[in-house]
Amino acid sequence: MLRVNIGGSLRTAVEGADAIDLEAETIDELLRSLSLRYPRFEPLLKSGIAVAINGEIYRDNWYVKIPLDAEVFILPRIQGG
Amino acid sequence: MGHDTKFTNQEFKLVGTRPARPDGVDKVTGRARYGADISAPGQLVGLVLRSPYAHAKIKKIDISKAEKLKGVKAVITDADLPDNTKGNRDLLDILENCMARGRALYDGHAVAAVAAIDDQTARKALKLIKVSYEKLPHVTDVDEALKDGAPIIQDFVVDPRTKKNSNLCKLTTLGHGDIDAGFAEADYIVEQSFKTEQTHQGYIEPHACLATLGPDGAGELWVTTQGPFAFRSTCAELLGLDISKLKVTSSEIGGGFGGKTHVWVEPLALALSRKANRPVKMVMSRDEVFRASGPTSSTSIDVKMGVKKDGTITAAHAVLRYHNGAFPGFWGMLGAMTSFACYDIKNIKPVGYDVLVNRPKVAAYRAPSAPMAAFAIESTVDMLAHKIGMKPIDLRIKNAAKEGSRASYGPTYGPIGIGPTLDAAKNHPHMRAKLKKNQGRGMACGFWFNFGGQTCVDLNIGTDGSVNLIVGTVDVGGSRASLSLIAAEELGIAYEQVKTNIGDTASLGHNDMTDGSRGTFSSGMATIFAARNAIEVLKERASKMMDVPLEAIVWENGTAKAIGKGHSNMAPLSLKEIAAAAPKTGGPIAGHKEVVADNAGVSFASHICDVEVDPETGSTRVIRYTVIQDAGKAIHPDYVEGQFQGGAAQGIGWALNEESIYDKNGILQNPGFLDYRIPVCSDLPFIDTQILEIPNPNHPYGVRGVGETSIVPPLAAIGNAVSNAVGVRMSHIPMSPMRILKALDDA
Numbered sequence: 001m002l003r004v005n006i007g008g009s010l011r012t013a014v015e016g017a018d019a020i021d022l023e024a025e026t027i028d029e030l031l032r033s034l035s036l037r038y039p040r041f042e043p044l045l046k047s048g049i050a051v052a053i054n055g056e057i058y059r060d061n062w063y064v065k066i067p068l069d070a071e072v073f074i075l076p077r078i079q080g081g
Numbered sequence: 082m083g084h085d086t087k088f089t090n091q092e093f094k095l096v097g098t099r100p101a102r103p104d105g106v107d108k109v110t111g112r113a114r115y116g117a118d119i120s121a122p123g124q125l126v127g128l129v130l131r132s133p134y135a136h137a138k139i140k141k142i143d144i145s146k147a148e149k150l151k152g153v154k155a156v157i158t159d160a161d162l163p164d165n166t167k168g169n170r171d172l173l174d175i176l177e178n179c180m181a182r183g184r185a186l187y188d189g190h191a192v193a194a195v196a197a198i199d200d201q202t203a204r205k206a207l208k209l210i211k212v213s214y215e216k217l218p219h220v221t222d223v224d225e226a227l228k229d230g231a232p233i234i235q236d237f238v239v240d241p242r243t244k245k246n247s248n249l250c251k252l253t254t255l256g257h258g259d260i261d262a263g264f265a266e267a268d269y270i271v272e273q274s275f276k277t278e279q280t281h282q283g284y285i286e287p288h289a290c291l292a293t294l295g296p297d298g299a300g301e302l303w304v305t306t307q308g309p310f311a312f313r314s315t316c317a318e319l320l321g322l323d324i325s326k327l328k329v330t331s332s333e334i335g336g337g338f339g340g341k342t343h344v345w346v347e348p349l350a351l352a353l354s355r356k357a358n359r360p361v362k363m364v365m366s367r368d369e370v371f372r373a374s375g376p377t378s379s380t381s382i383d384v385k386m387g388v389k390k391d392g393t394i395t396a397a398h399a400v401l402r403y404h405n406g407a408f409p410g411f412w413g414m415l416g417a418m419t420s421f422a423c424y425d426i427k428n429i430k431p432v433g434y435d436v437l438v439n440r441p442k443v444a445a446y447r448a449p450s451a452p453m454a455a456f457a458i459e460s461t462v463d464m465l466a467h468k469i470g471m472k473p474i475d476l477r478i479k480n481a482a483k484e485g486s487r488a489s490y491g492p493t494y495g496p497i498g499i500g501p502t503l504d505a506a507k508n509h510p511h512m513r514a515k516l517k518k519n520q521g522r523g524m525a526c527g528f529w530f531n532f533g534g535q536t537c538v539d540l541n542i543g544t545d546g547s548v549n550l551i552v553g554t555v556d557v558g559g560s561r562a563s564l565s566l567i568a569a570e571e572l573g574i575a576y577e578q579v580k581t582n583i584g585d586t587a588s589l590g591h592n593d594m595t596d597g598s599r600g601t602f603s604s605g606m607a608t609i610f611a612a613r614n615a616i617e618v619l620k621e622r623a624s625k626m627m628d629v630p631l632e633a634i635v636w637e638n639g640t641a642k643a644i645g646k647g648h649s650n651m652a653p654l655s656l657k658e659i660a661a662a663a664p665k666t667g668g669p670i671a672g673h674k675e676v677v678a679d680n681a682g683v684s685f686a687s688h689i690c691d692v693e694v695d696p697e698t699g700s701t702r703v704i705r706y707t708v709i710q711d712a713g714k715a716i717h718p719d720y721v722e723g724q725f726q727g728g729a730a731q732g733i734g735w736a737l738n739e740e741s742i743y744d745k746n747g748i749l750q751n752p753g754f755l756d757y758r759i760p761v762c763s764d765l766p767f768i769d770t771q772i773l774e775i776p777n778p779n780h781p782y783g784v785r786g787v788g789e790t791s792i793v794p795p796l797a798a799i800g801n802a803v804s805n806a807v808g809v810r811m812s813h814i815p816m817s818p819m820r821i822l823k824a825l826d827d828a
Binding site (some may be wrong): 005007008009020046047055056057058059061071075076080 | 171253255338340417445494532533596677681789
């Protein structure tokens with residue numbers, strides 16, 4: 001079971017939860033699980049999110065394996081200049 | 082072929098050297114072609130009619146007289162740009178920002194555009210367009226926009242707390258721990274409010290493009306941009322085109338700094354071209370760039386921090402209000418995410434407010450949102466240090482984030498470089514230099530995320546042994562030299578044998594924009610693996626030529642060498658020899674690689690600044706400036722230092738001079754470089770740099786992004802220096818002479 005932390009304004013899409021426990025081996029599985037459980041989360045996938053696994057931020061590589069005891073944060077996909 | 086992106090600590094022959102830039106001669110001789118430097122047979126001149134009001138309902142646009150003017154080939158309004166966005170609100174906002182749809186939302190908002198045979202005719206046509214406006218109440222100040230009764234800018238925006246129509250489009254609450262408990266633990270608490278004004282990236286080259294779009298839906302766009310692939314997909318979606326039928330070619334770029342990651346006139350040029358069935362060239366004037374392209378947010382920030390007598394920061398709270406212009410963004414959220422990122426504080430609560438005002442849509446500007454947050458936080462850190470009688474550098478060192486610290490945006494850090502930059506700052510001779518009367522010293526830290534993203538490159542070896550590297554990330558700061566070095570390093574050939582070109586969107590697969598300090602990081606990673614793939618082909622060809630099994634061929638120093646029993650006396654084959662034989666050994670030799678280069682590695686910097694303030698005039702001169710930053714491996718140190726210096730120079734302008742001034746009617750008063758003063762060489766001291774090479778564990782060479790972090794600390798470093806020079810806390814950026822004199826009067 002993974003503990004998935006939800007950052008800031010993204011919490012409105014998951015009924016205000018700041019952390020959610022779920023089963024997932026990859027980022028893709030994780031995001032699909034979240035979308036199934038919280039339909040308001042799905043539109044965020046289109047506007048963009050990022051996932052930090054043990055402090056390393058993944059924006060595009062959704063088939064990365066998530067270690068069992070990993071610290072996971074869902075973050076907004078942000079832009080640089 | 083797969084690839085492992087882990088850092089390998091390999092030894093380099095070329096990486097880390099400083100050869101001449103390959104594009105230098107073109108740029109100093111005028112041969113380099115920028116956005117406005119291309120023409121096409123039969124091209125038209127495109128111009129835009131812009132709103133003279135900050136907020137107005139557009140009751141009617143009459144284009145009939147303009148259309149009848151001889152030489153006018155097309156006039157467009159929002160009616161020519163139907164909504165193809167399929168419910169994508171962000172895309173619809175981009176469309177509405179490019180051309181008003183029933184309402185003008187800021188001074189300079191486009192309401193119509195014309196294409197005519199020459200500039201004079203196009204200008205006459207603009208005057209013949211009659212627009213009936215109904216003025217609406219406006220608001221341009223971020224604090225005023227949040228007040229009850231403020232004019233509402235967008236009907237679809239609701240306050241996330243009250244669910245009522247509001248100018249608050251996003252509220253971001255972050256943090257960890259218990260700030261009340263943290264403040265209870267503190268011996269001293271400092272509270273301070275800060276303001277920063279809207280600035281512009283100030284790129285010297287204005288937005289410019291040449292668009293061709295035929296009735297068959299096929300088109301081409303030559304444009305100054307940081308992201309030709311992003312421009313292609315955005316323009317294609319807005320105009321209802323197939324992505325593959327629009328070819329976008331990026332020109333040389335005369336500065337972008339984030340401002341050229343967004344479309345402004347490009348969809349209009351394509352729409353005009355489609356209507357006129359002729360090529361259309363559009364070049365924004367400087368007035369238009371200031372009024373209608375994307376500036377930074379102005380901000381209003383409240384900070385409260387608590388500290389123990391021993392220097393432990395126990396709690397930190399910040400409310401960061403960022404204006405977004407007339408369309409929702411995430412700039413306050415970014416401010417909140419980056420706010421306390423330099424520190425290991427147990428209890429923090431940054432809250433970001435994204436607020437709509439009647440100003441242009443905010444765009445990214447080099448580490449967007451981080452400099453303003455750093456100004457507020459780093460100023461407060463200095464105030465804490467003064468409160469407990471500790472040196473600001475020592476307070477920062479004591480509380481610096483480290484591996485295992487929790488970042489203000491949530492995750493726990495891996496290995497990071499803030500500590501080493503602070504140690505280097507403490508030991509730098511600049512810290513010990515004596516100051517004279519009216520002089521002050523300040524320092525500050527800064528953080529930026531850095532990004533990687535989607536990238537692909539092609540590496541083609543010519544029959545003469547020269548190498549063409551084609552990349553899709555626009556060269557905004559010297560990446561062609563760095564990427565040539567990487568290709569030469571891998572292949573074992575001379576730097577001069579490699580020419581790196583920026584490919585158009587028809588030549589390569591998708592590449593993300595050159596933003597987020599990703600150009601050299603991501604294209605460099607792809608180049609390493611493309612070169613290694615090409616080496617595999619070279620080895621196969623050598624195996625044929627030498628008539629030895631492939632397994633017996635190794636690549637060493639730019640040659641294929643046969644090893645093992647019976648081969649040791651064979652002369653190695655050079656890349657040149659193998660390339661010359663290519664037509665007869667299997668055809669062209671090339672390497673390709675596509676990667677998603679995640680894990681760009683966060684970046685930290687510490688800056689030291691000395692200023693001298695004239696107490697009679699309030700005029701400030703920066704007399705010494707030092708940038709210390711973790712760059713990972715510096716591929717071409719000249720360019721890394723250039724990025725450090727460039728960010729600091731822009732930060733100096735932001736801190737002391739630059740400000741967009743809107744009058745009570747919401748009209749921009751200084752849309753030109755005479756009245757919006759960016760620093761020139763004579764305003765700046767030599768900016769000293771120190772590169773720290775702490776390897777990024779997720780890049781084969783250890784590269785991190787370097788382009789943005791250097792603009793994060795200057796506002797605060799200069800703010801602290803000026804405050805120390807005049808003995809009054811400066812809390813409003815820019816610290817113009819007028820503001821400094823007022824602060825002295827008020828003290």
